[in-house]
Amino acid sequence: MNEKQRSILLDSSSRFPPPPGVKLSYGTSGFRADASILQSTVFRVGILAALRSLKTQSVIGLMITASHNDVSDNGVKIADPSGGMLSQAWEPFADALANAPDSLHLVQLVDDFVRKENIPFEGLESAEILLGRDTRPSGESLLEAAKKGINSIVGAVAVDMGVLTTPQLHWMVRARNKGMKATELDYFDQLSSSFSKLIDLIPHGNIVNTMDKLIVDGANGVGGEKLVVFKKVLQFLDLEIRNSGKEGVLNEEVGADYVQKEKVVPRGFAPADAGMRCASLDGDADRLVYFSVIPNADNRICLIDGDKILSLFALFIMEQLSILNQNECGGENNSYPATLGVVQTAYANGASTDYLKHLGLEVVFTPTGVKYLHEKAAEYDIGIYFEANGHGTILLSEGLLHWLDGRSSKPSLTSKGSEQQKAALRLLAVSKLINQAVGDALSGLLLVEAILQHMGWSIHRWSELYHDLPSRQLKVKVVDRSAVVTENAETVVVRPLGIQEAINAETAKYPQGRCFIRPSGTEDVVRVYAEASTEEAAVNLANSVARLVDQFLGFGSSS
Ligand SMILES: CC(=O)N[C@H]1[C@@H](OP(=O)(O)O)O[C@H](CO)[C@@H](O)[C@@H]1O
Numbered sequence: 001m002n003e004k005q006r007s008i009l010l011d012s013s014s015r016f017p018p019p020p021g022v023k024l025s026y027g028t029s030g031f032r033a034d035a036s037i038l039q040s041t042v043f044r045v046g047i048l049a050a051l052r053s054l055k056t057q058s059v060i061g062l063m064i065t066a067s068h069n070d071v072s073d074n075g076v077k078i079a080d081p082s083g084g085m086l087s088q089a090w091e092p093f094a095d096a097l098a099n100a101p102d103s104l105h106l107v108q109l110v111d112d113f114v115r116k117e118n119i120p121f122e123g124l125e126s127a128e129i130l131l132g133r134d135t136r137p138s139g140e141s142l143l144e145a146a147k148k149g150i151n152s153i154v155g156a157v158a159v160d161m162g163v164l165t166t167p168q169l170h171w172m173v174r175a176r177n178k179g180m181k182a183t184e185l186d187y188f189d190q191l192s193s194s195f196s197k198l199i200d201l202i203p204h205g206n207i208v209n210t211m212d213k214l215i216v217d218g219a220n221g222v223g224g225e226k227l228v229v230f231k232k233v234l235q236f237l238d239l240e241i242r243n244s245g246k247e248g249v250l251n252e253e254v255g256a257d258y259v260q261k262e263k264v265v266p267r268g269f270a271p272a273d274a275g276m277r278c279a280s281l282d283g284d285a286d287r288l289v290y291f292s293v294i295p296n297a298d299n300r301i302c303l304i305d306g307d308k309i310l311s312l313f314a315l316f317i318m319e320q321l322s323i324l325n326q327n328e329c330g331g332e333n334n335s336y337p338a339t340l341g342v343v344q345t346a347y348a349n350g351a352s353t354d355y356l357k358h359l360g361l362e363v364v365f366t367p368t369g370v371k372y373l374h375e376k377a378a379e380y381d382i383g384i385y386f387e388a389n390g391h392g393t394i395l396l397s398e399g400l401l402h403w404l405d406g407r408s409s410k411p412s413l414t415s416k417g418s419e420q421q422k423a424a425l426r427l428l429a430v431s432k433l434i435n436q437a438v439g440d441a442l443s444g445l446l447l448v449e450a451i452l453q454h455m456g457w458s459i460h461r462w463s464e465l466y467h468d469l470p471s472r473q474l475k476v477k478v479v480d481r482s483a484v485v486t487e488n489a490e491t492v493v494v495r496p497l498g499i500q501e502a503i504n505a506e507t508a509k510y511p512q513g514r515c516f517i518r519p520s521g522t523e524d525v526v527r528v529y530a531e532a533s534t535e536e537a538a539v540n541l542a543n544s545v546a547r548l549v550d551q552f553l554g555f556g557s558s559s
């Protein structure tokens with residue numbers, strides 16, 4: 001770093017001192033905290049984004065959001081050139097940068113890192129960072145802090161894309177780096193045209209849902225706002241949007257996280273909605289769950305979570321692959337040996353995993369956090385990943401897409417051949433509809449709707465694919481959640497010593513019992529997940545393991 005660059009950085013960073021006594025970590029999905037303490041962190045992530053852009057010589061994204069967390073929280077994360085999450089190799093630097101005690105340390109850190117990573121840094125190179133934020137009131141001033149961070153690196157340019165869903169920003173970064181058009185209009189165009197394509201390709205006689213409207217809970221956030229705009233250009237789908245943010249508080253008793261964890265109707269929905277097809281987005285619209293209100297059941301819902309969305313997607317993909325694999329009139333088999341895999345986390349309901357395995361699918365597990373699931377799914381020609389909370393997508397390999405392109409344009413004289421052409425066209429449309437960068441509630445919703453219409457299924461038919469095992473999730477406040485160390489995709493606790501044995505002993509008391517704990521990466525809590533054969537058993541198991549967590553790690557413990 002030359003003297004001029006060093007003094008610009010020193011000067012600007014001295015205006016963003018870190019809050020005293022706060023230690024932040026990049027976590028499951030970027031930095032998150034109460035918005036009032038994030039100015040310095042976001043400024044520094046601006047610097048990081050500029051360095052990442054210089055290093056990769058590509059467009060980088062910076063998103064300001066705290067997703068499903070309280071409206072008073074906020075957060076910041078980076079989208080890499082592919083549109084995916086920041087490379088995990090850079091996370092330790094992100095942590096060090098966020099926690100540098102003053103500007104001198106910060107400049108030294110940047111200098112060392114630039115040298116170690118060989119980042120071109122002569123002030124001649126350019127860097128471009130797309131900025132987005134959700135609807136949180138703190139977003140605007142945090143975005144200004146990010147711009148200041150970016151501008152303190154010579155040659156780096158910040159482009160404010162305004163209020164966006166998280167997946168929109170990731171999509172734009174990916175599109176820009178592929179040399180494609182990348183405005184919000186382009187995003188809506190691509191989604192609506194691929195959705196229409198899938199509807200066009202529906203076999204005759206299957207259409208049952210077209211007249212039947214879908215009611216969406218927008219979590220009072222950006223997803224609701226965007227859907228109101230999108231609805232105007234969207235064909236073949238009757239949408240009613242509630243909790244679109246005009247009134248009501250972001251994520252307060254609304255949204256996918258609330259619906260999935262509490263399993264009750266969100267605000268804005270009533271017993272009169274019983275039987276309707278409903279969906280919930282989270283605060284930044286990267287999660288999607290479906291539900292239907294159970295009649296006369298005290299606000300309880302029938303939840304269709306990420307696991308069941310995954311199952312629906314898997315069935316559709318398998319159907320298309322099986323059509324493509326049929327020999328055309330006994331001719332040579334020119335099918336593509338596509339690998340298909342599904343990726344889940346320990347939060348996946350055990351019944352879903354059994355169901356998927358029963359279908360003959362390869363099911364693998366990773367730790368919580370899309371960065372892990374995405375990486376694993378990318379190992380397959382078609383990788384489908386979902387967290388139970390509704391965050392997920394389908395990745396299709398370049399090799400497969402190339403083959404499908406050829407297959408879809410090959411003229412065919414036989415009916416089987418034309419069926420195969422249609423299957424290829426469907427998979428190509430899926431690859432355009434479903435966000436290849438990150439899980440996306442809007443594109444996921446359209447794919448669900450297209451598949452339900454393709455299958456001719458109601459929400460109830462879909463829900464009956466399998467029955468979830470009763471489950472319960474709890475949060476426990478502890479002295480230091482980093483004292484919990486897990487392995488085996490978070491299913492086994494290795495620290496503190498002895499707690500895993502105690503959890504095992506509790507779990508063994510319950511038929512079909514399964515239970516694990518892990519430190520949250522987005523909140524200052526330890527999470528407990530329990531599953532068992534009855535509702536009561538799942539609740540009891542979760543409660544007794546929560547007590548164990550409190551004994552080992554709580555404020556009355558000796559740790
Ligand atoms: C149990 C649960 O829902 N965990 C969520 C939550 O992470 P935690 O590390 O559990 O706080 O937020 C992440 C980011 O949205 C999401 O990827 C993850 O699935």
Ligand SMILES: [Mg+2]
Pocket residue numbers: 067068282283284285286287
């Ligand atoms: Mg989210």
